[in-house]
Amino acid sequence: MAEATEKAVCELLADSLVAHGVSHLYGLVGDANLFMVDAYIRAGKGRYVACNHEASSVLAAIGYAQVSGNIGVATVTHGPALTNIITPLVEGVKGCIPLVVLVGDTPPHDLEHLQTVDQRELIKATGAGFVEMRNPGTAMEDLARAFRLAAVERKPVVFNMRVDLMWEKAPAEKPPVRQAVSIRAVAPEGEMFDEALGMIASAKRPLVLAGRGAIEPEAKAAILDLARRLEAPVATTLKASGLFHGEPFNLGVFGTLSNPVGADTIMQSDVIIAFGASLSWLTTVSGAYIKGKRIVQIVGDMQENARRTEPGLVFVGDPALTARRIIEVLDEAEIPGSQATDENLRKRLEAQAEEFATLPTLPETTPGTVDLLATLRHLETAVPKDRVLVTDLGRFIHTTWKVFTTTEPHNFVYSAHYASIGLGMGEAIGAAIAGSDRTTLLVAGDGGFMMGGLTELSTAIRENLDLIIIVCNDGSYGAEHIQFLRKSMDPTTSLLFTPDFAAVARSMGATGIQIRDNSEVPVAIEAIKHRQGPVLIELVLDPYKIDS
Template identity: 45%
Template sequence: MAKRMKVQERLAGALAKAGLGPLFGVTGDANVYLIDAFVSGHGGRFVAAANEAGAALMALGHASVSGRVGLATVTHGPALTNTLTALAEGVKAGTPMVLLAGDTRHGERENLQNIAQRDLILATGAGFETIHRPETAVDDLARAIRRAGAERRPVAFNMPVDLLSSEVEDDACELRIALSRPEITPSGDDLDNAIGMIAAARRPIILAGRDAIDDAARDALIRLADRIEAPLATTLRAKGLFSGHPYHLGIMGTLSTPQATEALISSDCIIAFGAGLNFHTTAEGSLVEGKRVIQIARQEAGIGRGHTPSVGLVGGIAETAGRMLYWLDEAEIAGSGFRTALPAGSLAQQPGPTRISSPGDLDYVDALTRLDALLPENRMLVTDAGRHMVKAMQYLDVEHPRLYVQTASFGSIGLGMAEAIGAAEAEPDRPVVLTVGDGGFMLGGLTEFNTAVRHGTDLIVLLMNDNCYGAEYAILRDKQMDTALSRFDWPAFAPIAEALGGRGVTIEGPDDFGRAAEAIASRDRPLLIELRLDPAKMPFW
């Protein structure tokens, strides 16, 4: 008689064998046996989060850094509803993740945790798959993983408890998740029109987005930019791709340096590779108004998501840049000469602080500049949302765009701590630096800081404490209204970090940076550095 096994054991074995990475989650009655089989039966790594939102966010952080589909698991009902903000963030950010969600046993109408999980999932914009039959469970999960990767969004995999506990033959079924993605090279009239626009441009700019950050794409874009004498810019999520190039403008959009902004305004053609051209990148359309815009995306869905281009091309980034270069050479098109009017080497350089910190009066930009020099060079960077994030995005750098994770795609604060833990699991030999506001830390970071302690994460938290919700404070202040509604009398955060098992340091003035440097150099557990800031002196942009 053939050996039998439960569906949850079969799924656990297939997941472990696929080697996608750790499984982030919170145990519950509808997923605990699957987790146990994954860990005890197959040696998989399970990272236990403090809450379900954190588990889903950790999977997003891991996916963002690793480039693979992230994995998280929760039980049914309230556990599932706790993940909805994280799922919406993943949809907005275009991050592939599969949420293995237990579901109530069929027919248990009066189960307290019974809820229409499919309806909730679809409302976030995430995809939905389910176990159809015990015999198809592994193939059903493989479909969810393939969809998450192809559609670049979270997909929930619904697992009713009665199906998980059903028995099937023990046949060591594998997840068939490999996707064949041959890169294509565009041709035809649209390519001809694009080449014509580039040839006619006198002040062209090459823009790279998140889909253009691999080495082949970077090298191809630099060759094209050098050929047409165009400066190079990136979106926020491709931050640092062209660092070191003398004609690197830095980030295009609302985060541009003054020098880069001048070049962008004067340009007459934007050639955007793998960039969505959203309102941040285009500065509400002001940086593309009156210009010819050529947009290149790997998939049709990437064309016209933000600004509608003059020409849209679907194709591989390196392949399309190479084809453009070929035809420009064939036609003997001269370079634009745009670079001769630009100051080489300083276009992406942010201006220094407008004032220097003094005892009891910490300047935020000055503090970031000092910390940038103290933090490990091989760091990853995660920025939580809030008023503090703009300057952190501008003044803190990483070695490669893959090492930067922004968590504000859904406009929610408090998502950064969990995504930082997930990022650390993807690159365990690198420290991860998280910038977070006091409100974001209390909303979503406090409990997961202890998760970082439990799992030995090499984490440095820069907590910007101005004792308020900064954006709301600025709105009320600018309208000459009472700011008390936005103010909070938080406890001191450095001692809280110590109580949670980490280390804590407080910076209130320039004399405190020495202690911060020592704490960074000697860290052996998650470290929280609390910057005490005056809300009235915090910059917004």
């Protein structure tokens, strides 16, 4: 039988996804995308993960992208499906996360179609890219352009595909794959860089900081070599957590989450050399951590530069090449090390690590509740160290980030770029699939879990994910509860009436443990250690006694 010379557009798009190496497609089908999804599944080259809500599909792609380092891919149908993904698209835009989202669209001639909406304008408002599938003959070329834009511009790109074109025929040619242009910045030069070199050479207590823009292996190696040459401690932004795991002079997270020794060392530093870090108000503690210090900041592009908020010397440069260039100049000038990484700092860091390793006693709290920090510390002992950490947003989050550390940046999934609660579970699904060789831990609040967690718990169970979910149930919307109390007002409006999350999890086929008393903590630990499939641990907390 002769090979077909034409294929339906829905099949051509599936072929294009395969050609782009899409190993996982997250989605929810409707009349405008179901045949494309079916063709992708039948091709047998990738895995389709069905979600229960369109927003979760895109969030799963975001979680997958953060853990895998690849472009996340999702698909939904038209109209209300598209309006359901507005918040996840904004989250992806603010996080500079490359995604391609294949979205259906209604026929332009059907003016009375109930789901017609101006999709281009909606997407434009989110800041995401928009690529229109022009006609059947350009379908694969247009989709290739969407992939390239997502990679180059580091943001979500919506690929808009009309439902009335899905069964139109076009030549079955080899799908084009537009490779993203490889643009590597060089090491900076010029008078201003000479000034920066002078600042670094004269530093008495330098500190080297790395952000998410400097986590690739070559950059990490060069930055560590620079720190050793300067005899300077290292630190990371929150989103680069774990980059320097195991290094003797690693201060941990630089910013509002700094540990005591790290905070003290940061305050004593005189020059900070920051690679791939935007120096946001959270990283700098509203400027307090860099006040009076000389700053040398190396960013990968001007987009990153536009987000910085503090003064200093800023250069667009490749992190690895720039670090190597600084080392070269220091060696040529025979500049000695700073001796900032002395025995005293080593002992202080070691003592702090030993103190943290000592488990706290579980304190008595309000009857029917447990203490957040102490309980999380005990649960942490049962969770594998090489874990993927995903957090929703809430007043529990700072405690969680301090207790559950990660061993490398791709093991940390940040879901708070848009400061929205309810995004964690969707991202945890994609993260757990991308990091299937590791355990994924999601920590969420009761309000956020009611929004998105219960919706997708069945997805996690169906996919049999190695997922541990800790729900911090304080029976309230935490931020709002705090604001009422600060004004000495009745916080009743901020209170929630949630179900027994553990019982709901059990009814759906997962393991569910509710902790209302310290005696139940060992039961939860055993459930985590012997889990088979998703486990949900519900911590019942007193909303009036949470130290965030």
